[in-house]
Each structure stands twice: as structure tokens, then as C-alpha cells.
Amino acid sequence: MVRSIEMIRTRCEDGLLLLARLLLSLIFIHEAITLSTGFAAAAAAMSKVGVPAYAMALTIVLQLGAGLLLALGWHARLGALALGLFCLATAFGFHSDFTTRNELLHFEKDLAIAGGMLVIVVRGAGAWSLDRLWGRRMIPAGRLTLEDR
Structure with a gap:
């Protein structure tokens, strides 16, 4: 009984990790596609705040x-x-003007996304991942050490 409950819990965790990874990655993949399809307009807008075109290209790749x-x-x-x-x-770098409500919202959103990313750094991708499929050694949650990187 305890073993089956543990299996259900593990499958739920792995499913939720997959969902979390997909939700977190969606905003970046979408933004990269949007920036690359409208590169000239985006580069012009970004140059107004001092971001050169090559930095925007690197941002798209990242x-x-x-x-x-x-x-x-x-x-x-x-x-x-x-x-x-x-x-x-x-x-x-870009959303620290807290006198503007929209900038504060973007600042908080970026911090929240960074927090979600750090959870993935600590926890890993879970069982439903290419790493697991291809047999890469998975590090248990809370066991990440410098030798594991």
C-alpha cells in the first residue's frame, strides 16, 4: 500500500515537473521566435535603450x-x-523604474520566473525528460554538488 502511494506521488511529481518545465520554457521560446521574425523592428526598439543588435541576436539564441x-x-x-x-x-537592468506600475510588474514577473528556474536547477528535470530517456545519471533532489555539474 505504501509503495503504491509512493509510486503515485512520484508519477505526479514527474508530471508536474514536466508541466512546470513546459510552462517556464514557453515564454522564452515564444519570445525568441517573435524577436527573430521581427528582428529589424525589435532591434530598432532595443537600440533606443542602448542594446546593440548583436546583443539581441545573442538573446534570441539564449x-x-x-x-x-x-x-x-x-x-x-x-x-x-x-x-x-x-x-x-x-x-x-531594464525593469527597475518602480515609479511605473508596468515596470514594477515586469520586475516582479522576472523575479518569479527566476525563482521557478532555480527550483528546476535544484530539483532537475524529473523522469519525463530526455536526460532520463537517454540514461544520463540523474541527481536526486537536494544532492547537487560541484562534482555533479
Whole structure:
């Protein structure tokens, strides 16, 4: 009885980790596609705040690449760490004008997404991932050490 309850709990956790990975990655994959299909207009808008076109191109690569890593569960911890750091940089670099309600909302959203990414960094992708499918050694939650990276 206890074993079957544990199996159900584990399957639910893995399903929720998959859902969390997909939801977290969606915003980055969508934004990368949107920026790349409207690159000229986006580059013009970003240049007004001092972001050069090459930095925007790197942002597209980061969002798409790390977003796919996260969604697929292949080196998901690395993808989540990259996107989490990106969110923190974006929050503090571009959304720190708290006198504007919209900027404060974007700041808080970026912090919340970064928090979700850090949970994935600590917990991993779960059983429903390419890492598990391809037999990569999975690190139990709370057991991540420098040797494991």
C-alpha cells in the first residue's frame, strides 16, 4: 500500500515537473521566435535603450536554446540556470523604474520566473525528460554538488 502511494506521488511529481518545465520554457521560446521574425523592428526598439543588435541576436539564441533544453529536459539544469540569470539581469537592468506600475510588474514577473528556474536547477528535470530517456545519471533532489555539474 505504501509503495503504491509512493509510486503515485512520484508519477505526479514527474508530471508536474514536466508541466512546470513546459510552462517556464514557453515564454522564452515564444519570445525568441517573435524577436527573430521581427528582428529589424525589435532591434530598432532595443537600440533606443542602448542594446546593440548583436546583443539581441545573442538573446534570441539564449532564449531559444535554453528554452528548448528546459522543455525537452536535456541538460535542463543548465538551461534553467542560464534563463534564471537572464531573468535577474533583465529585471535589474531594464525593469527597475518602480515609479511605473508596468515596470514594477515586469520586475516582479522576472523575479518569479527566476525563482521557478532555480527550483528546476535544484530539483532537475524529473523522469519525463530526455536526460532520463537517454540514461544520463540523474541527481536526486537536494544532492547537487560541484562534482555533479
